């Protein structure tokens with residue numbers, strides 16, 4: 001019996017309500033086997049708002065360990081950080097550094113953290129994230145009487161957690177590797193900055209040849225490190241671009257950072273809205289409020305001014321209604337939006353006086369104003 005045998009057995013234990021196991025979620029801190037006494041020792045750490053979850057995990061772990069030949073005794077040490085559900089915590093985190101979640105903390109100086117998610121891949125989540133980040137930077141600069149962009153220290157951050165296909169660096173016109181400050185355990189990564197936004201992405205750290213299988217189990221650690229080991233400085237807002245999907249990454253994130261909420265991106269067609277709803281329900285399950293839905297690729301306007309609903313219509317509004325949240329905005333399908341992403345000049349930056357830039361600034365204003373208000377009673381989350 002080796003520690004690896006025990007780990008393999010622990011990989012059979014699923015996190016309650018998820019298809020992912022506790023090992024790949026990064027909950028296992030240490031394992032050991034004492035041969036003389038047949039004792040399997042396991043130490044786990046997790047953050048949750050649900051008191052049932054640690055009990056369920058402990059019972060499942062003990063059961064699995066007892067199945068191993070040679071195990072006569074089990075010692076399961078569980079370190080639990082208890083997080084209050086946001087609805088009970090009352091209100092937004094506020095710029096003073098207070099937090100929604102009692103256990104997990106935003107780094108000092110970071111006021112709000114909001115995830116951008118989608119159920120389905122390719123719906124334009126990253127495109128919405130970069131444009132919303134740039135728009136929020138413009139709005140905040142105007143409100144605070146600062147010049148936008150340039151070398152002013154940005155007050156908006158964008159964290160790319162799409163470890164499978166990080167596209168944010170390209171879309172933000174950034175390349176190369178970020179600088180590291182300090183040494184050893186205290187070393188901090190300095191986020192790169194462009195268009196008035198600080199950016200951190202797995203794309204800065206791995207190259208295209210890094211196998212995806214290696215990246216999978218990294219999500220939890222990546223998210224933790226992107227929060228703890230990146231020198232974000234003073235931020236009014238951190239936007240977090242999640243990988244597409246409806247479960248594991250979101251849970252990892254919630255384990256690590258007290259989100260103020262999540263924005264769901266969907267296209268108008270039924271296939272995308274169904275999956276977006278699943279994503280929405282996922283956040284509700286882990287007590288992360290849904291701040292709204294953004295419908296992307298809503299309408300294609302041709303050169304004669306005619307509107308074409310290429311991907312159907314109304315899906316964003318339906319998704320928002322079914323999840324008890326609001327439709328934040330509808331972004332048209334425009335080649336200028338794709339081009340802006342491809343050349344690292346988001347349309348909000350490239351055409352700041354255009355209609356799309358105004359739309360994103362409206363969304364950013366709504367988001368920033370919403371984050372100031374105490375959370376509404378009866379929020380579905």
Ligand SMILES: Nc1ncnc2c1ncn2[C@@H]1O[C@H](COP(=O)(O)OP(=O)(O)OP(=O)(O)O)[C@@H](O)[C@H]1O
Pocket residue numbers: 118120121122123124125126127128162165167243244296297298331332333334335337338339341342
């Ligand atoms: N409104 C739009 N108009 C035109 N092109 C768009 C629009 N939104 C996104 N795109 C293009 O669609 C493609 C996919 O967009 P994006 O990478 O943002 O999607 P995603 O949901 O983040 O994808 P993934 O799930 O792979 O992370 C990109 O080429 C992007 O430029």
